[in-house]
Amino acid sequence: MADDIIQKIKDSGLLGRGGAGFLAGLKWEVVKNSPTNERGKKYIVCNASEGEPDVFKDKFILENHLSEIINGIKIALDTFENSFAYIYLNKNYYKKLNRKIRKAIGNLPIALFEKPKGYIAGEETSVLEVIEGKRSEPRIKPPFPIQSGLWGCPTLINNVETFYHISKILKGEYKNTCFYCVSGKAKNPGVFELPETSTIEEILKETRNTPDFNFFLQVGGGASGEIILPDELNQKIKGLGSIIIFDKNKTDFFVLMKKWAEFFIQGNCDKCVPCREGVYRINEMLKTGQINKETLQDIFFVLEKTSFCALGRGAMSPFKTLITKLL
Amino acid sequence: MKQIKITINNKEILAEQGKTILEIAKENKIKIPTLCFHPDLKPGASCRICLVQIKGEKNFCTACSTEAREGMEIFTNTFEIEKARKINLELLFAQHKEECKDCVFEYNCKFLKLADKYDVKISRFADRKTKFPVYQFGPAIVFDSAKCIDCRNCVEICKQKESGFLDIEEKNGFFEVIPTKNKKIDCIYCGQCIIHCPVGAFEAVGEFEDIEKPLKAQNKFVVFQFAPAIRSSIGEEFGLEPGLVVTGKIVAAIRKLGANMVFDTSVGADFTTFEEAKEMIERHKTKKGLPIFSSCCPSWVKFIEFFHPEYIANLATTRSPQVILGGMIKTYLLKSKNINPKNIVVVSVMPCTSKKYEIQRSELKINGVKPVDYVLTTRELAYLLIKNKIDLKNIEPEQADNPFGEPSGAGVIYGASGGVAESVLRTVYEKITGQKLQDIEFREIRGEKGIKTASFKIKGEEIRIAVVDGIDNAKKVLNQIKENPNIYHCVEVMACPGGCIGGGGQPLPSDKKIRESRAKALYEIDKQKQIRAAHENPAVKEMYKKYLTDEKTIRKICHTRYYKKKREN
Numbered sequence: 001m002a003d004d005i006i007q008k009i010k011d012s013g014l015l016g017r018g019g020a021g022f023l024a025g026l027k028w029e030v031v032k033n034s035p036t037n038e039r040g041k042k043y044i045v046c047n048a049s050e051g052e053p054d055v056f057k058d059k060f061i062l063e064n065h066l067s068e069i070i071n072g073i074k075i076a077l078d079t080f081e082n083s084f085a086y087i088y089l090n091k092n093y094y095k096k097l098n099r100k101i102r103k104a105i106g107n108l109p110i111a112l113f114e115k116p117k118g119y120i121a122g123e124e125t126s127v128l129e130v131i132e133g134k135r136s137e138p139r140i141k142p143p144f145p146i147q148s149g150l151w152g153c154p155t156l157i158n159n160v161e162t163f164y165h166i167s168k169i170l171k172g173e174y175k176n177t178c179f180y181c182v183s184g185k186a187k188n189p190g191v192f193e194l195p196e197t198s199t200i201e202e203i204l205k206e207t208r209n210t211p212d213f214n215f216f217l218q219v220g221g222g223a224s225g226e227i228i229l230p231d232e233l234n235q236k237i238k239g240l241g242s243i244i245i246f247d248k249n250k251t252d253f254f255v256l257m258k259k260w261a262e263f264f265i266q267g268n269c270d271k272c273v274p275c276r277e278g279v280y281r282i283n284e285m286l287k288t289g290q291i292n293k294e295t296l297q298d299i300f301f302v303l304e305k306t307s308f309c310a311l312g313r314g315a316m317s318p319f320k321t322l323i324t325k326l327l
Numbered sequence: 328m329k330q331i332k333i334t335i336n337n338k339e340i341l342a343e344q345g346k347t348i349l350e351i352a353k354e355n356k357i358k359i360p361t362l363c364f365h366p367d368l369k370p371g372a373s374c375r376i377c378l379v380q381i382k383g384e385k386n387f388c389t390a391c392s393t394e395a396r397e398g399m400e401i402f403t404n405t406f407e408i409e410k411a412r413k414i415n416l417e418l419l420f421a422q423h424k425e426e427c428k429d430c431v432f433e434y435n436c437k438f439l440k441l442a443d444k445y446d447v448k449i450s451r452f453a454d455r456k457t458k459f460p461v462y463q464f465g466p467a468i469v470f471d472s473a474k475c476i477d478c479r480n481c482v483e484i485c486k487q488k489e490s491g492f493l494d495i496e497e498k499n500g501f502f503e504v505i506p507t508k509n510k511k512i513d514c515i516y517c518g519q520c521i522i523h524c525p526v527g528a529f530e531a532v533g534e535f536e537d538i539e540k541p542l543k544a545q546n547k548f549v550v551f552q553f554a555p556a557i558r559s560s561i562g563e564e565f566g567l568e569p570g571l572v573v574t575g576k577i578v579a580a581i582r583k584l585g586a587n588m589v590f591d592t593s594v595g596a597d598f599t600t601f602e603e604a605k606e607m608i609e610r611h612k613t614k615k616g617l618p619i620f621s622s623c624c625p626s627w628v629k630f631i632e633f634f635h636p637e638y639i640a641n642l643a644t645t646r647s648p649q650v651i652l653g654g655m656i657k658t659y660l661l662k663s664k665n666i667n668p669k670n671i672v673v674v675s676v677m678p679c680t681s682k683k684y685e686i687q688r689s690e691l692k693i694n695g696v697k698p699v700d701y702v703l704t705t706r707e708l709a710y711l712l713i714k715n716k717i718d719l720k721n722i723e724p725e726q727a728d729n730p731f732g733e734p735s736g737a738g739v740i741y742g743a744s745g746g747v748a749e750s751v752l753r754t755v756y757e758k759i760t761g762q763k764l765q766d767i768e769f770r771e772i773r774g775e776k777g778i779k780t781a782s783f784k785i786k787g788e789e790i791r792i793a794v795v796d797g798i799d800n801a802k803k804v805l806n807q808i809k810e811n812p813n814i815y816h817c818v819e820v821m822a823c824p825g826g827c828i829g830g831g832g833q834p835l836p837s838d839k840k841i842r843e844s845r846a847k848a849l850y851e852i853d854k855q856k857q858i859r860a861a862h863e864n865p866a867v868k869e870m871y872k873k874y875l876t877d878e879k880t881i882r883k884i885c886h887t888r889y890y891k892k893k894r895e896n
Contacts, residue, residue: 135495140372140392262500270477270502273375277418280501281452295451302414305387305407306375313386 002079005170006032012169017178018047018124018159019221019240020310024166027156030146031080034154043155044076044085045131046163048093049115049122053222053263055242057181058160060191062097065164070104072163075170076156077109085110088127091117119223119267120311124157126269137269138309161241180237182209184218184244201233203243211245216326218244223263224314227321253326257319258286264315274302275312282319296323331397336404342395348379349390352403359403360412360441362419362525363478364391366838367824368487373478374525375415376441379403387411413445421452423526424459424473429535430527431706431835434564434713438526462506464492464896466532466687467516467680468831474528475504481520481529488797489822490515490630492896506896513633513894515626515798517822518680518831531680531704531832538711541674541701542585548664548671550656551586552649552731553577555593556678556742556827557705559848563834563841564709565720570844572852575724580717581676581708582725591727592675593734595652596741596750598870599623600861602645602885603747604754607817611790616640618793618808618815621747623647625685626822628889630798635805636891641818644886648741649675649682650691652731653698654884659874660730674701676708678742678830681822690888704832735864736853743846744796744826745772745779748819752783752792753860759785767859773850775825775842778804780815795820796829 010025036042046069050058061069073085087101087110094114101112113131115121121130125139128149149155158166161179168174178196180203183189188208200219204210217228220239237243246256261283270276278299285291296319303316329344335357342351347370352359363374370391377390382400387408395401402408420442427433442449459473470481482504485493492514494507506514521529533540541549558574567573574591581589603621610616622628622643631638646654653673661671675682679702685691686699703711712719726732737750749769756764771781772794779794793815795801801820808814823829825842828849858864875881 140370142394265500271371271479272373273415273418273476276477276501277421277452277455280455281418281421298414299418302375302411302418306378306411306415307386308372308375 002032005075005079008169009166012165012174013176014162014165014169014174016158017161017165017241021239024158024162027146027158028076028079031154031156034147036082036154037152039151039153040082041151041153042080042083043150043153044073044080044083045127045150045155045157046073046085046087046160047122047124047127047157048087048089048160049127050090050093050160051119051122051267052224052240052242053259054183054244055181055222055240056183057179057191057241059093060181061160061164061179062093062101066101066104068164068167069160070108070110072166073110074108075166076158076163080154080156083109086113086131087111088113088115088131090115090122118269119263120269120309123309123311125309127157128155137271138311178241180207180241180243182207182243182245183222185211185213185215185247186245187211197236199234199236200228200243203237204233209243209245211247214248216246216248218246218318223260223267224311224317226317227325229325248326253322254286254289257322258283260318261286264311268311268315272306272308272312274299274307275315278303279315331395333395333397333399333401335401346395347391348388348393348395348399348401349377351395352390357403359390360444361391362437362441363476363480365480365523365525366840367523368480368483371478371480371483374419374476376412378408378411380405380408409445412441413447416441416445416447417449417451419476420447420449422455423476424454424457424471425449426471426474431521431530431534432527433710435835436527459503463532464506464514465516465684467684468514468518468520468529469532469534470504470506470520470529472504472528474526476526476528477502477504478525479504480523480525484519484523488799488824489517489519489626490634490798493520510894513629513892514896515629515633515822516681516684516831517626517798519823521680521831522829522833522835522837531707532683534704534707535710537701538703538707541672544672546670548666549586549674550588550590550660550671551581551674551676552590552592552595552652552656553581553676553708554649554678554742554827555596555734555739555746555849556830556833556845557676557708558739558852559742559845560678560828560833561705561709561719564706564713565718567720568844569841570848572848573719573724574852575726576719576722577676578727579722579725580712580719583717583722584711584715586674588728590652590656590731591734591738592648592652593738593741594731594864594866595648595650596738597735597861597864597867598651598655598885599645599648599741600737600747600750600754601867601871602651602881603643604751604758604862606643606645607751607755608758611816617813618818619643621819623741623747624821624827625679625681627798627801627820629681629684629892630801630822632889632892633894638805639889639891642889644888646691646885646887647685648738649677649702650685650698650887651885653686654693655731655870655874657696657698658693658884659870668696672701673699674703675699676703676705678705678827678833679823680704680831682832688887690890693883705830705834706832709834730866730869733864733866735861736856736859737861738864739852739856740849742827742849743773744775744821745769745794745819746826746849748772748792748794748817750861751817752790754862755790756783756785757860757862764860772819773846775829775839775846790817791815793818796822796824796826798822
C-alpha cells in the first residue's frame with residue numbers, strides 16, 4: 001500500500017514546489033526506506049513558511065484548499081510507519097489561520113508550529129533546528145533530512161503546494177498544474193493554477209497580466225528571484241512560481257536593490273562569511289552609491305560558490321541580473 | 328573498516344570511509360588551509376576558507392565538513408578556489424580589528440599567514456566593527472568583539488563544555504556574540520573561549536599591559552612560582568614539540584628576568600595533597616561532607632558557588648597549590664629571610680586564566696595580605712621572555728630554590744585530569760594502611776575521557792571515585808549524586824579539557840592531541856621520580872615539623888571557605 005502510494009507519486013513526475021524542484025516521489029521513497037533511530041519515529045513537515053516578499057501562493061492554497069493539504073499530509077502519515085507531522089507556518093499565517101487549520105486537522109497526529117522571524121527560518125534544515133528548539137541556522141548536509149532530520153529521524157519536508165498535489169495524485173485528479181503568484185504592477189494580481197509547462201509569457205497572458213507599459217519582471221521570488229526582461233519571456237519559471245511586474249520607467253533600481261539587501265541582512269543567519277559580510281558590503285555600496293563593479297563581481301562569486309546554504313547562494317541572483325540587464 | 332578510493336589533485340588515495348576531506352588530506356600531507364576549524368569542535372564551516380572543488384558539483388565545498396565519498400575527484404588549489412579564499416579572507420578581515428602587537432597570536436597568527444599566502448588586501452573593506460564593545464569577565468578574561476569573525480567557536484565550547492555564559496544576540500540585523508543576559512548564568516573564567524578563538528578576540532586580563540608590572544617594582548623581593556602543567560607546554564611558544572619537559576629552563580629563564588627566588592608550585596601541590604588526604608580520611612570517618620569534591624580548580628569552585636551552592640559543603644576546604652605556597656612564602660619564608668611583608672611580591676605562572684580570579688578572593692588573605700600578587704599565564708611568561716630576549720630553548724637549566732624547589736611525582740601530575748585524585752589516593756592509602764603502595768599508579772583515572780570512575784579497596788573498605796574534566800561532565804556527575812548521594816566518596820573536577828594542561832592560559836594552539844602529549848610528559852616525570860607520594864616529600868615533612876605544627880597555623884595557611892555567589896558579570 002505504501003509502495004503503491006510512492007509509485008503513484010513517482011509516476012506523476014511531481015517536483016517539490018518549495019523552489020528547489022527535487023523529485024517528490026524520490027524524497028518519499030528515501031524517507032520510507034531509511035531506518036529510524038532509537039526514537040523509532042519518522043517525521044513529516046509541511047513547510048508553510050513562505051518568506052519571499054510579494055509571494056503568497058502558499059497562503060492562497062491554505063485559505064482555499066486546506067482539506068487537500070491535510071489529506072496530503074495524511075497520506076504521508078499513512079505511508080510512513082509511526083510518523084508524526086508538523087505544519088510549520090509563518091507568523092502571519094499562523095495568526096490568521098491556526099484555528100481553522102486545527103479544526104481541519106481534527107484528531108490526526110499533526111501539530112502546528114509557528115515560525116520565528118527571519119527568512120532563514122524557512123530553509124528546510126533551519127526548520128528542523130527551530131522545531132528542535134534551537135537557533136534558526138542551516139545544518140551541514142549530508143546527512144539530508146530525508147535520512148536524518150528531526151532528532152536524527154528520517155524526515156519528509158514538503159512545501160504546502162506539494163502536499164496539495166500529492167492529495168490530487170492519489171485521488172487521480174492531478175493535472176500537472178502549478179500555482180503561480182502574480183503581483184507588483186499587475187492589472188490582475190492573484191494566484192493562478194496553470195499547467196506547469198507554462199512559459200512566463202503564457203502565464204502573463206492567461207492571467208490577463210501582460211503589461212502594456214515598459215516593464216521588467218522579477219521571477220522566482222521577491223528577493224532571490226532573477227530579473228527577466230520582456231524579450232526573455234519564452235521560458236518556464238525556475239524556482240518558486242512567482243512573477244512580480246515592475247514599471248521600468250517608474251522604478252528606482254537602487255531603492256529596489258536596497259530593499260533586497262535589507263531583506264537579506266535581516267533575514268539571513270549570519271553564519272557564513274560570504275552571506276553575512278558580502279550582503280552587508282553590497283548594501284554599503286548601495287547606501288553610498290559608490291558601486292565598484294569588480295568588488296561586486298567578487299562578492300557575487302563567493303556568494304554563489306561558497307555560501308553555506310541556498311539562501312546565500314541565491315542572494316546574488318537578483319543583484320547580478322539587475323545590474324547586468326538594467327544598469 | 329571500509330575503504331574508499333578518491334583522488335585529491337589527481338593523486339589517487341585510499342581512505343577510510345566516514346572521514347572528512349580535511350582529515351584525509353591531512354593524513355596524506357596535502358595542505359588545505361583552515362581558520363575556524365578546531366579539532367575539539369564539530370565543524371561549524373562558517374569561515375569558508377577550507378574550500379575544495381569536487382568534480383561534478385556546481386559549488387565549492389568546505390573540506391572540514393564534507394565527508395569523502397567513493398570516487399570523488401577533489402581539487403584543493405584551483406585558480407577559482409584560491410580566488411574564493413582570497414575574497415572570503417578580505418571579507419573576514421573587514422570585521423576584524425587588527426591589533427597585532429597586542430594579540431595572543433602575535434608570534435603565530437594563522438590569519439595573517441593566510442593573508443600573506445593569498446595576497447590578501449587586509450584593508451580592502453573598511454572595518455565593520457571598529458566601534459564594537461570590549462567586554463571584561465571578572466579579573467580573568469577580555470573579549471574584544473571588534474576582533475570577532477563570528478565563527479562562534481567560543482559560544483560552542485562554552486555551551487558544550489563549560490557554563491554557557493557566551494550567547495548570541497541579534498543587533499541591527501546581525502547576530503553577535505555577547506555575554507548572556509540570563510541572570511542565572513555566569514562566567515567561570517576557564518578561558519576555553521581563548522583557546523578556541525581562531526583570531527585572538529579573547530585574551531586574559533592584562534595579557535599584554537601588565538606582565539612587566541611585578542618586575543618593574545623597585546626594591547621588591549620578587550618570588551616566582553610555576554605550575555605543574557606549564558613545564559611540558561611552554562616550550563611550544565619557542566617552537567619546541569608539545570610535551571617536551573623544560574622545568575630547569577623555566578627556572579633559569581625566570582631568574583634571568585630578575586626574580587629573586589623561583590619555586591615549583593608542584594611542591595605547593597604536595598601540601599594540598601597532604602591536607603586533602605587528611606580531609607578525606609576525616610570525612611570518611613565521620614561520614615560528613617561526602618562525596619568530597621576537589622577544590623584546586625577555581626572555575627569548578629566558582630561553578631559550585633554560583634550554580635550549585637547546595638554542594639558547597641562538599642568542596643574540600645584545602646587551598647589550591649599556588650595559594651598554599653604563596654601563603655608560606657609570605658609568612659614562613661619571609662620571616663626566615665627577614666624581609667618586610669610590604670616588600671615581597673609573589674608571582675604565579677599558571678596554565679590558567681581562572682587563577683587570576685582566585686588570587687583576588689579576599690578570604691584567602693593571611694593577616695590582611697594576599698598570598699599571591701600576580702598571576703601570569705603560560706603565554707604571558709613566554710611573551711615576557713621573548714620581550715626580554717631570553718631564549719628558553721637554549722638556556723642552561725637550573726634548579727629551583729629551596730625549600731620549595733623539589734616536588735614529589737604526585738605534585739607534578741596535578742597538571743593532568745586525574746592527577747589530584749591519584750596523588751590524594753597515594754597518600755590516603757599509606758595513611759590508612761600504614762603500608763607502602765605496591766603499584767603506585769592509578770591508571771583507571773588517567774587521560775582525557777570526560778568522566779572516569781574507579782573503585783579501590785583500602786583496608787577492606789571500598790572507595791569510589793569519579794574524575795571529571797569539563798563542566799558538562801561535572802553536571803552529569805552532580806546529577807548522579809543527586810540521584811544517589813552515596814555513589815562516590817571522592818570527585819575530582821577540572822573545568823578544562825584534560826585538566827590544567829588544557830587550561831585557558833596555555834600556548835595556542837591547544838587541542839586533544841597536544842594536550843595528550845603535555846599530560847604524558849607529566850606522568851613520565853612522575854615515573855622518573857624517587858619520591859612519588861606527597862607525604863614523603865622532605866619539604867612537606869620539614870614544614871610540618873617546623874611551621875605547620877598547630878591546627879591554627881594549618882587552617883590559616885592551608886584552608887579556606889566558600890560562599891554562595893551572585894552574578895559577577
